[in-house]
Amino acid sequence: MSMPSDFVEETTEDGAVTLRFSGDLSIANMGDMPERLRDYLGNVQRLDISGTDYVDTVGAWLIHRTARDSGAEIIGADDDAQRLIAAVANADQVTDIRPDAPNPVLRVLNEVGEATVIAFTTLAGLTGFFGAIIVGFGRLMLHPGRIRWNAVIARFDVVGVRALGIIGLMSFLIGLVIAQQGAVQLRQFGAEVFTVNLVGRLTMRELGVLMTAIMVAGRSGSAFAAQIGTMKLTEEIDAMRTIGVSPVEALVLPRFIAAVIMLPLLGFYASVVAIIGGGLLSWVELDIPPATFFSRIREVVPLTDVYVGLVKAPVFGAIIAITGCYQGMQVKGNAEDVGKRTTAAVVQAIFLVIVLDAFFAVFFTWIGWN
Structure with missing residues (x-):
């Protein structure tokens, strides 16, 4: 006791x-x-x-x-x-209840330095991850029987088919807005008829594919990161490696292939729906009949605009798939990291899509596709 x-x-x-x-x-x-x-x-x-x-x-x-x-x-x-x-x-040490405020200049420089290091580290990681995808794709070409067609088709459904509704609605409204705003401005010069040019070229060359890529990045890119991140957290990916299954071949490549193939189709679909929306507003507000509108579209939209959209779309799809899967693979620690990585995947995908779109705009103008 x-x-x-x-x-x-x-x-x-x-x-x-x-x-x-x-x-x-x-x-x-x-x-x-x-x-x-x-x-x-x-x-x-x-x-x-x-x-x-x-x-x-x-x-x-x-x-x-x-x-x-x-x-x-x-x-x-x-x-x-x-x-x-x-x-x-x-x-038994004396500690400050409220630490001294850091020097604001040093704090800003420190945050800028950390952001720069993270940016270059992420870029290096994305480049290496893209290399791993190329290696995995090469293995599948040498052994076509290892291609997981069921997983690829399932990703076609998720990335493409199930996105038709929201992308169609978004594109239709964008076409309406472009036509309405263009008509308001061009009416000042008595040039309302050039609204057709504005709607056709802007949607087919730029906004159709760009807005589709942004929508897919927010919808499918986040899903890629969350799905793979959850599997990483529950150690399913480690289990796949243990039994000899490559996570790149089983998880990443089906999503990569689906995004690369579906983005051109979704981008072209979005451009067509946006033109329909612009044509409807032109019919209602500018008294341009649909037959005249679409006849004018064929005259003013060169075929190179279609090519520009179709060239950019698969690159955007590859960027979305790479960032989503890469961030999912980086998840570790706890469930909170899944949310952080999902957010990072969407932000990085949208940022890279916009940067590449600016690059393509300069490049196609330089080669004469303008």
């Missing part, structure tokens, strides 16, 4: 005051000892704990605090008590 802790005061011949402790120096048996010890702060020279049976963390802190505030010496401690008191003493 544990004994209540207590202490007695002894005064030696040299006038030094010693407090001799006994019993269990633990929180359960301490009673009012902390209050009684306060009367001795500054008036005691030694703390003798050789008579104690047990010392816990609270007891060690009480002894350390008394010795610290009185300048007293601790004697009679066994090895366990010495280690515990030393650990409590090491933890």
Whole structure:
């Protein structure tokens, strides 16, 4: 049975005051000892704990605090008590409740530096991941029987077929907006008929494919990252490697192939629907009949605009698939990282799509496709 802790005061011949402790120096048996010890702060020279049976963390802190505030010496401690008191003493450090505010210039420079390092690290990781996809694709070409057609077709359904509704609605409304805003501005110059040119060339060359890529990045790119990230978190990908199945071949390539093939189809579909939306508004507001509108579209939209959209679309699809799958593969730690990586996949995909679209705009103008 544990004994209540207590202490007695002894005064030696040299006038030094010693407090001799006994019993269990633990929180359960301490009673009012902390209050009684306060009367001795500054008036005691030694703390003798050789008579104690047990010392816990609270007891060690009480002894350390008394010795610290009185300048007293601790004697009679066994090895366990010495280690515990030393650990409590090491933890007895003054800390600021509110740390000093950092220099704003240094903080901004630090954040810019961290963002730059993350950007270059991510770019290097995406490049390496793209190389792994190329290697995996080469293996499948050498062994066509390993292609997972069921997974590819399932991704066709998710990326393409199930996206037709939302992409069609978005494109139709974009066509309406372009036609309405173009008609308002061109009416000032009596050139409403050129609304047809604006709708046809803008949707077929730029907005049809670009808006489709942004929509697919938010819809399918995030799904790629979340699905693969969850599998990484539950160690399913590690299990696949253990049984000899390549995660790139089983998970990444079906999504990559589906995105590359479906983006041109979805982009062309979005452009056509946007033209239909622009034609409807031109019919209602500008009294341009549908037959005249589409006849004019054939005259003013060169075939190169169609080629531009079809060339850009598979590249956008590859970027979306690579970023989504790469970020999913980087998940580790906990479920919160899945959300972070999913967000990063969408942001990076949209950013890279817009950067590449600007590059393509300059490139096609340079080669004369304008």
